[in-house]
Amino acid sequence: MATLKYLNGYAPGLQQQVQALIDQNRLGAWLEQRYPPQAQQHLIQSDAALYEYTQRLKQEHMRSSGPISKVFYDTRMHVIDNALGQHQFVSRVQGSKLKAKNEIKVSAMLKTLPEPLLRMVVVHELAHLREKDHNKAFYQLCRHMEPDYHQLELDLRLFLTLRG
Numbered sequence: 001m002a003t004l005k006y007l008n009g010y011a012p013g014l015q016q017q018v019q020a021l022i023d024q025n026r027l028g029a030w031l032e033q034r035y036p037p038q039a040q041q042h043l044i045q046s047d048a049a050l051y052e053y054t055q056r057l058k059q060e061h062m063r064s065s066g067p068i069s070k071v072f073y074d075t076r077m078h079v080i081d082n083a084l085g086q087h088q089f090v091s092r093v094q095g096s097k098l099k100a101k102n103e104i105k106v107s108a109m110l111k112t113l114p115e116p117l118l119r120m121v122v123v124h125e126l127a128h129l130r131e132k133d134h135n136k137a138f139y140q141l142c143r144h145m146e147p148d149y150h151q152l153e154l155d156l157r158l159f160l161t162l163r164g
Helices: 012-023 027-034 047-061 108-112 115-127 136-145 149-163
Strands: 068-074 085-094 097-107
Touching: 012 027, 012 149, 027 149, 047 068, 047 115, 047 136, 068 108, 097 108, 097 115, 108 115, 115 136, 115 149, 136 149
Parallel strands: 068 097
Antiparallel strands: 085 097
């Protein structure tokens, strides 16, 4: 069985099912059935559109969290440690004041994937505004913002597996 690096930590039975789809050359068709090609292209293609999209999600679910100063697609970001997004808390001293900014960057690869997968990554990074660690409270917050969070995370990992 080939190494399914994006599925480490998932149950062996699930990994076997995915491997069977790969062996039968059916993983792409399975994903296409879940996300038809016409539904895959979304309109969130610019940094400005991504910023507005992220702000709408934040306003809807995390109004009381600190502001986000910057959200952008990063063309240099590839899958590193299974991450397609990053949050940064940047602190700067300006005169006698300490300025803090929250920034989110998302892999430009997500421009070509279905919008629900982009939403899952944005939700993940927004959750880090409140919860720094991947703990129970973090995943509860993710599911609050996106009830299908875990399924979407798996689907994203399947797209990554398909792309190699």
